Amino acid sequence: MVVLRNGTVHTATDRGTIDGDVLIEDGEIAAVGDVDAPEDAEEIDVDGAHVTPGLVDAHSHAGMAEWGEPEDGDFNEGTDAVTPHVNALDGFHPRDEELKHAFQNGVTSVSSRMGSGNVIGGIICSMKTYGLTADEMLIREDGMKAAMGENPKRFHGEEEGRQPSTRPGVAATLREALMEAEDYVDRREHARNEGEPFDRDLGMENLARVLTEGFPLRVHAHRSDDIMTVFRIAEEFGIENLSIEHATEGHVIADEFEKRDVPAIVGPSISSASKYELRNITFETPGILHEEGVKVAIQTDAPILPQQHLDVCVGLAVGEGFPEDEALEAVTRYPAEILGIDHRVGTLEPGTDADVAVWDGPFYETGTKTQHVFVDGEHVFDRAVDAVDPREEYAW
The missing domain is CATH 3.20.20.140 (Metal-dependent hydrolases)
Known part of the structure; x- marks a missing residue:
């Protein structure tokens, strides 16, 4: 279980954009908004970053x-x-x-x-x-x-x-x-x-x-x-x-x-x-x-x-x-x-797959980068951990 705290959450639903949290549980979106998560949930404070569906x-x-x-x-x-x-x-x-x-x-x-x-x-x-x-x-x-x-x-x-x-x-x-x-x-x-x-x-x-x-x-x-x-x-x-x-x-x-x-x-x-x-x-x-x-x-x-x-x-x-x-x-x-x-x-509707992207700005602006990505609730990309300098990856 993971909760993304303090995000600018773009739900792509009739709720539009809200300030709040996203709870991910068992591979699905469990809740969006002011989330009361269990104590054992992993918490990631995204500090106002933009949270969107994948x-x-x-x-x-x-x-x-x-x-x-x-x-x-x-x-x-x-x-x-x-x-x-x-x-x-x-x-x-x-x-x-x-x-x-x-x-x-x-x-x-x-x-x-x-x-x-x-x-x-x-x-x-x-x-x-x-x-x-x-x-x-x-x-x-x-x-x-x-x-x-x-x-x-x-x-x-x-x-x-x-x-x-x-x-x-x-x-x-x-x-x-x-x-x-x-x-x-x-x-x-x-x-x-x-x-x-x-x-x-x-x-x-x-x-x-x-x-x-x-x-x-x-x-x-x-x-x-x-x-x-x-x-x-x-x-x-x-x-x-x-x-x-x-x-x-x-x-x-x-x-x-x-x-x-x-x-x-x-x-x-x-x-x-x-x-x-x-x-x-x-x-x-x-x-x-x-x-x-x-x-x-x-x-x-x-x-x-x-x-x-x-x-x-x-x-x-x-x-x-x-x-x-x-x-x-x-x-x-x-x-x-x-x-x-x-x-x-396609949305952050509770019950849908937990495919979620966290961005450091509006997702469509050229300078914006993903910070975290989840697919089916799995944390598949964390820029602080997974980003690779291509000069190192492809160094001869």
Whole structure:
């Protein structure tokens, strides 16, 4: 049992920010406020420091793309443009150095997934960034990865000479897969009703979850026309649980997001326009979407940006108009809600996982550093003890 005393506690709940304590017991948040802790509780006086939920990145490849060894990345099963049968959990490496950098800088949960080379990439998993095995770090399977635009065109059309090689080809490939899944569901239901044998297909079983169980479809889309294509296809197939990831031109059609009640996971916006679909990249996007009433989460797309710099992305968005009072929610409560893991992480609500970060200033300001980090109640980082001078760590 640990009690953090005298903090500026940002609960990311309706309670907002309070001056008080946080009690951690049995891996959970036990109480927040004026805490009466048992005498045997370990007490840490944070002396007014900022206490927040552990940060949540709703779009990451941490654990899938090895830090410093990108050739070992297990994030694109490039043998086909449609691979709904693969699962990120089976490629997640708990000792990926990127995960260590993440939790030491307050990022305690990530939605880790395959890359955007395939039109349908496979099942995405929300993971803790600290743990011994992928199984114990798993929070839940949180969706099916899909991708529009340049990446699947290049990965398959230009490099392999197969569909898709155009934007219409990408859309057609997605439609074909969803239609096949619809037919699969009908055949499966018929076989069950008639008591007939049925040959199961792992990929179709996974896509069937999107069509019949509300399993989220999470779509990589940068350009506004690609985003509208996703909206159109989702309506055709009755897919209601949808998120748009990157949303680089989301600000152009913010009203379309609001009208459909579709959340946007925005970023990484600290990039040059390395391809045509990024030409309108700007840190103003989160603020414009928020102003329109869209639920916004901010992402790093690690390792495109290092996972540890999720806080920097928020600060840059604040500098371009994203409200300061929404900054924390964009990397805690909102991504947790989008991912369907808000019963576990994203707030300092009693009963949730004790994923907690203590900062020596507002978390999104460049000069701010974590002082303590807890994951599932375990004190995984104490800057006074664990911080390493890189000149010593890597001295020859």
